[in-house]
Amino acid sequence: MINAEPTTIKYVAKDFKSDQYVRWCPGCGDYAVLNSLQKVMADLGVPPHQTAVISGIGCSSRLPYYISGYGFHSIHGRGAAVATGVKVANPKLSVWQITGDGDCLAIGGNHFIHSVRRNVDINVLLFNNQIYGLTKGQYSPTTKKGFVTKSSPFGTVERPFRPVELTFGARGTFFARLLDVDLKNSQTSIMAAAQHKGTSVVECLVNCVIFNDGAHGYLAEKENRADRLIMLEHGKPMIFGKEMNKGLMLEGFNLKVVTIGKNGITDKDIMVHDATNEDSTLQLKLAMMEGPEMPIAMGVIRDVVEETYDYAVEKQIADVQAKSKIKTFDDLIATCEHWEM
Amino acid sequence: MDKNTINEMDNVVVRFSGDSGDGMQLTGTLFSNLSAILGNEISTFPDFPSEIRAPLGTLGGVSGFQVHLGSSKIYTPGDDADVLVAMNPAALKVNIKSIKKTGIIIFDTDSFEKSDLAKAELLTDNPFEELGVSDATQLIPVALSSLTQKSLEGFGFDNKTILRSKNMFSLGLICWLFNRPIDKAIHFLENKFGKKPDILHANIKVLTDGFNYGNNLHLTVSTFQVDKSHDTPKGNYTSISGNKAAAWGLIAASQKSGLELFLGSYPITPATDIMQELALRKDMGVKVVQAEDEIAGVTSALGASFAGSLAATTTSGPGLALKAEAIGLAVMAELPLVIIDVMRGGPSTGLPTKTEQTDLLQALYGRNGESPVVVMAASTPDNCFHFAYMASKIALEYMTPVILLTDAFIGNGTSLWKLPTLAEMPEINPPYASSEMTDYRVTTRNEATKVRYWSVPGTEGLGHRNGGLEKDYFTGTISTDPKNHEKMVETRMQKVNNVSQIIPELKVEGNENAELLVIGWGGTQGHLMTAVNSINKKGGKIALAHFNYINPLPKNAIEVIKSYKKVVVCELNSGQFATFLRSEVSGVEFLQYNKVQGQPFTAAELEEHFSKL
Numbered sequence: 001m002i003n004a005e006p007t008t009i010k011y012v013a014k015d016f017k018s019d020q021y022v023r024w025c026p027g028c029g030d031y032a033v034l035n036s037l038q039k040v041m042a043d044l045g046v047p048p049h050q051t052a053v054i055s056g057i058g059c060s061s062r063l064p065y066y067i068s069g070y071g072f073h074s075i076h077g078r079g080a081a082v083a084t085g086v087k088v089a090n091p092k093l094s095v096w097q098i099t100g101d102g103d104c105l106a107i108g109g110n111h112f113i114h115s116v117r118r119n120v121d122i123n124v125l126l127f128n129n130q131i132y133g134l135t136k137g138q139y140s141p142t143t144k145k146g147f148v149t150k151s152s153p154f155g156t157v158e159r160p161f162r163p164v165e166l167t168f169g170a171r172g173t174f175f176a177r178l179l180d181v182d183l184k185n186s187q188t189s190i191m192a193a194a195q196h197k198g199t200s201v202v203e204c205l206v207n208c209v210i211f212n213d214g215a216h217g218y219l220a221e222k223e224n225r226a227d228r229l230i231m232l233e234h235g236k237p238m239i240f241g242k243e244m245n246k247g248l249m250l251e252g253f254n255l256k257v258v259t260i261g262k263n264g265i266t267d268k269d270i271m272v273h274d275a276t277n278e279d280s281t282l283q284l285k286l287a288m289m290e291g292p293e294m295p296i297a298m299g300v301i302r303d304v305v306e307e308t309y310d311y312a313v314e315k316q317i318a319d320v321q322a323k324s325k326i327k328t329f330d331d332l333i334a335t336c337e338h339w340e341m
Numbered sequence: 342m343d344k345n346t347i348n349e350m351d352n353v354v355v356r357f358s359g360d361s362g363d364g365m366q367l368t369g370t371l372f373s374n375l376s377a378i379l380g381n382e383i384s385t386f387p388d389f390p391s392e393i394r395a396p397l398g399t400l401g402g403v404s405g406f407q408v409h410l411g412s413s414k415i416y417t418p419g420d421d422a423d424v425l426v427a428m429n430p431a432a433l434k435v436n437i438k439s440i441k442k443t444g445i446i447i448f449d450t451d452s453f454e455k456s457d458l459a460k461a462e463l464l465t466d467n468p469f470e471e472l473g474v475s476d477a478t479q480l481i482p483v484a485l486s487s488l489t490q491k492s493l494e495g496f497g498f499d500n501k502t503i504l505r506s507k508n509m510f511s512l513g514l515i516c517w518l519f520n521r522p523i524d525k526a527i528h529f530l531e532n533k534f535g536k537k538p539d540i541l542h543a544n545i546k547v548l549t550d551g552f553n554y555g556n557n558l559h560l561t562v563s564t565f566q567v568d569k570s571h572d573t574p575k576g577n578y579t580s581i582s583g584n585k586a587a588a589w590g591l592i593a594a595s596q597k598s599g600l601e602l603f604l605g606s607y608p609i610t611p612a613t614d615i616m617q618e619l620a621l622r623k624d625m626g627v628k629v630v631q632a633e634d635e636i637a638g639v640t641s642a643l644g645a646s647f648a649g650s651l652a653a654t655t656t657s658g659p660g661l662a663l664k665a666e667a668i669g670l671a672v673m674a675e676l677p678l679v680i681i682d683v684m685r686g687g688p689s690t691g692l693p694t695k696t697e698q699t700d701l702l703q704a705l706y707g708r709n710g711e712s713p714v715v716v717m718a719a720s721t722p723d724n725c726f727h728f729a730y731m732a733s734k735i736a737l738e739y740m741t742p743v744i745l746l747t748d749a750f751i752g753n754g755t756s757l758w759k760l761p762t763l764a765e766m767p768e769i770n771p772p773y774a775s776s777e778m779t780d781y782r783v784t785t786r787n788e789a790t791k792v793r794y795w796s797v798p799g800t801e802g803l804g805h806r807n808g809g810l811e812k813d814y815f816t817g818t819i820s821t822d823p824k825n826h827e828k829m830v831e832t833r834m835q836k837v838n839n840v841s842q843i844i845p846e847l848k849v850e851g852n853e854n855a856e857l858l859v860i861g862w863g864g865t866q867g868h869l870m871t872a873v874n875s876i877n878k879k880g881g882k883i884a885l886a887h888f889n890y891i892n893p894l895p896k897n898a899i900e901v902i903k904s905y906k907k908v909v910v911c912e913l914n915s916g917q918f919a920t921f922l923r924s925e926v927s928g929v930e931f932l933q934y935n936k937v938q939g940q941p942f943t944a945a946e947l948e949e950h951f952s953k954l
Contacts, residue, residue: 049801065806070798073808081637085644114633320623329596329763336579339378
């Protein structure tokens with residue numbers, strides 16, 4: 001969310017492009033997310049100079065160089081903490097944190113869960129390509145078990161993280177998921193993240209064309225995509241499929257896919273998505289769905305309102321200052337028990 | 342000695358010692374404050390275990406508080422005690438080596454039972470003989486516990502609450518011993534317990550009974566008189582600990598510069614008090630983030646610095662190690678950042694509550710790459726204020742991280758502090774980029790000082806991308822050009838060296854014709870000064886050069902050092918400053934005097950060593 005003063009200037013994506021040459025590999029999924037981000041920034045209407053983009057280290061963490069306005073490319077894993085400092089110091093800024101699956105969930109895991117727990121008002125774009133790209137192809141905390149990489153020549157023996165579970169475990173208030181090649185959903189999800197007050201986590205499923213090509217191929221394949229994913233929208237029934245005739249219902253504690261028009265099921269039987277429910281149980285179930293039995297959930301999965309950390313910090317200071325007689329440093333000094341010598 | 346004898350003393354050392362829960366820190370603080378109000382110079386040092394509440398009566402749980410009072414300038418909390426208050430045998434045993442032979446030991450006879458002696462691992466029934474207490478030492482046995490119980494009879498408190506007040510009985514007794522009127526002590530108690538009238542009333546009662554007990558004591562004991570100090574410059578004073586003074590120095594710099602103060606920090610002994618003090622100061626607009634770890638402490642501060650705040654992080658040795666990479670980023674990004682390291686015994690977890698000067702080389706060199714930072718050190722509890730202020734000023738004006746070294750000794754110790762006003766503090770002028778700089782780049786700098794201009798997010802027309810990758814000197818874009826890298830390394834180094842333009846020259850104190858120059862830095866100043874003065878008073882010829890600025894060194898440092906025949910570098914480590922000086926000053930043989938025991942120097946050991954040189 002942005003507290004910057006509204007502006008009447010209309011921006012276009014180009015206003016958020018820096019003069020730097022973008023250096024990702026040709027075909028990298030990061031290009032698409034960058035374009036979506038610049039488009040959203042323009043639509044938001046926050047001037048570039050009120051925008052701060054913070055990152056750690058990794059391929060995706062180069063992104064701040066490509067956005068005009070203010071950027072800080074910090075050190076590996078610490079982007080969340082740097083972004084926290086930026087936002088607390090100046091809550092008027094629109095603060096974005098760009099991070100990858102290694103930067104965010106391995107070396108930066110601690111900062112990630114704590115910024116989510118505090119609900120600092122920052123927008124986190126977590127580029128998940130399930131691989132270390134910049135160091136040339138080692139497994140990451142989200143790499144599927146058994147996957148062969150340069151550091152797991154016989155397949156990883158590790159169980160991967162799912163970013164949504166960490167986010168919810170840290171009591172996150174916003175989680176969305178997008179696919180690099182799906183520009184429309186990307187923009188919708190990034191825009192929702194920007195408008196959410198608090199830490200907005202957007203898991204961006206991006207393809208690493210060099211070291212993990214096709215990691216998200218199951219979804220990226222255009223002809224079957226509509227059957228394999230479900231676009232969640234708050235207040236809308238959970239319907240998907242090429243013919244938009246499949247839907248989600250509850251069966252006991254579990255979700256199941258039904259076909260509208262079969263077995264007497266009508267669209268009225270289909271569950272309506274509630275992203276604003278504070279109880280994240282069902283949202284987690286949705287986010288954890290896996291193919292081919294279930295569609296993979298995309299879009300805004302959770303979006304609840306909670307006080308933000310930066311606001312609470314400012315408010316506490318304002319409350320104390322309103323009551324305190326100590327206004328200046330000299331007032332403070334005068335509060336010491338002192339004597340003449 | 343007759344009962345009514347009064348010993349006039351120039352200075353006196355009192356040590357209060359007991360279990361961690363016996364209230365010795367409070368007793369000592371009250372006694373030192375009321376002595377200061379009566380015009381004495383004071384210096385105090387708490388010495389506590391890292392266990393919060395070790396088993397009662399054991400050696401590991403002994404907590405001490407030493408107070409040094411003087412009628413002339415004093416620089417340290419003193420070496421050996423003239424008076425020891427021992428609340429139990431463990432306290433006696435732990436402190437036995439630091440009592441003067443002709444001193445006085447006041448002890449609680451109620452806590453010297455057989456079982457108490459066993460807890461202190463004493464083997465015989467006579468601890469004084471067993472510990473070799475000199476015949477010249479006066480013993481004053483007082484039944485502190487039972488007298489306190491009697492004093493509070495009828496107050497309706499349970500026994501545990503009653504016994505918590507026995508420290509007030511000992512304070513009353515000490516007030517009598519030092520001819521201190523207790524009305525001032527009562528005034529302090531009123532400030533402390535004003536909101537708990539029951540406790541206040543009980544404490545005043547016990548304090549008064551303790552004082553009267555001394556007055557009516559049937560033993561013959563001489564009392565002490567320490568006159569008002571006339572060496573102290575006139576003014577308004579308070580007593581302040583180094584950690585609080587450091588916190589207030591940052592606040593003063595924030596107010597003077599008009600920048601919001603941001604602290605990112607993580608609790609660590611013995612630095613936590615700075616964070617706690619700043620967390621209290623919402624009235625001054627201070628933003629404190631208690632981060633999830635040391636790294637988030639420094640990186641959140643760096644984020645705040647990028648966003649335009651006066652940003653600081655506070656820590657001790659292990660934390661400084663964790664912050665190293667982020668400090669390197671601050672070097673590379675050329676952002677202002679104040680890092681306060683309250684040094685403790687190391688390596689690793691080491692001696693968390695004890696003092697040492699073993700982080701100097703870590704501060705100077707503990708980062709990857711060519712990574713120069715400004716390193717400075719406070720040397721007394723009260724000047725932690727000045728140096729925290731100066732660290733902020735230098736960081737902001739030179740766009741650089743500054744590491745300020747203090748230590749457990751001056752951080753927890755207190756000294757008199759002449760109250761400053763904001764008006765008398767030097768101006769702070771950060772090198773802001775102006776919107777008129779049409780071609781502003783992240784590397785645009787003042788070519789004379791090499792200081793980069795600071796543009797703060799939110800400012801139109803000055804947007805830029807900063808970061809940890811090497812930048813082109815002219816365009817500010819990422820560059821791996823070999824010559825450019827070398828130029829940037831030199832530029833960052835030159836910038837830090839240029840700080841010597843604004844720091845004061847090194848001052849030498851002591852004998853003008855001295856042949857032996859004692860060199861020290863940081864928190865050892867008091868002990869070194871005391872030893873040097875004492876030798877000169879006895880006709881010796883010796884001088885002291887004490888460093889508060891280490892990187893860069895004061896401009897005249899090399900010249901001063903080279904003008905002495907003999908130079909000895911004294912520090913609480915194995916020779917880290919000596920190593921640094923050898924790399925900066927050629928042709929000088931640096932002798933060393935080192936101590937790595939987790940304890941400060943004593944003036945006596947220094948004097949003995951210097952006399953032999």
